Amino acid sequence: MRGVRGRWIVAIALVAVLVGAVVATVVAERYADGPGGAEVGYARLDRGIEFVYHAVRLSRDARLGASDAAEARARSIWAGPPAVASGVQLVYQDGPFVVPVPPGGTAPATDNRVAEPLSRFGWVVEGRVRRGPVQMIGLLDYTTGQVAWSIRPLPPVTP
Numbered sequence: 274m275r276g277v278r279g280r281w282i283v284a285i286a287l288v289a290v291l292v293g294a295v296v297a298t299v300v301a302e303r304y305a306d307g308p309g310g311a312e313v314g315y316a317r318l319d320r321g322i323e324f325v326y327h328a329v330r331l332s333r334d335a336r337l338g339a340s341d342a343a344e345a346r347a348r349s350i351w352a353g354p355p356a357v358a359s360g361v362q363l364v365y366q367d368g369p370f371v372v373p374v375p376p377g378g379t380a381p382a383t384d385n386r387v388a389e390p391l392s393r394f395g396w397v398v399e400g401r402v403r404r405g406p407v408q409m410i411g412l413l414d415y416t417t418g419q420v421a422w423s424i425r426p427l428p429p430v431t432p
Contacts, residue, residue, distance in 0.1 A: 297321030307362050308397050308409050309370035309388060324365055327393040335394075336418035343396040343413055351400055356410045356424055358400040363415065366390045372422070378408040381424050388412050388422035395421055402427065 298321030301313040305324075313320045337343040343361045351358035369389045374380045379402035391414040398411035402424060412422040 291318075294318040294321055297325045300324065301365060304363060304365040304394075307364035308373050309364060309366045309390065309395070309412075311365050311367040311393075313365070327365070331392055331394055331416050335416045337396055337413055337415055340396075342418075343415075346413060346418060347396065347398040347400075347411060350413075350420060350423075351398060351410055355403045355427060356400055358398050358410065359407060360399050361396040361413070362399065364395055364397050366393060366395055372409055372424075375406050375408050378405050379403065379424070379427065382426055385422075385424070385426075390414070391419060391421045392416050 295315070295318065298313060298315060298318055301311070301321045301324035305311045305313045311320065311324075313324065332338060337346060340361060340363065343363075344358075347358040347361050369387050372381055372386055372388050380386070388409075390412065394415035396413040396415060397409055398413060399407050400410045401407055402410060410424045411420060413419070414421050
């Protein structure tokens with residue numbers, strides 16, 4: 274009788290771990306959907322567990338732990354011409370990434386095209402440059418609140 278009960282407990286524990294990993298991966302995919310987002314997927318369930326680890330570790334005493342605080346900071350940094358912040362998005366990131374530029378958007382200066390996050394979570398700041406489309410104009414670190422990347426200085430305007 275003990276052998277059967279032990280096997281059931283092991284089987285239930287394994288199923289619980291698998292379900293937890295799948296749920297963590299689903300949540301991680303939501304936060305990895307953005308500029309510089311980490312590669313997360315069902316083929317790599319360990320990345321979902323890694324996401325939970327980083328989320329718990331980095332959320333303690335995070336300066337920009339809420340979107341309201343991040344948005345207020347972004348609007349104060351990118352407050353006026355030519356770049357104006359309009360919103361923020363929390364993104365789970367892997368490392369340096371090339372900043373995306375939408376059609377008709379303003380490309381960063383040649384030596385400033387790669388954003389390098391300071392931690393695994395960053396607030397991607399979206400806004401407009403001059404009268405262009407909404408695009409990424411900055412990156413704020415989730416834990417420290419520091420500017421990790423900015424579209425400034427802008428390249429000169431060509432007539």
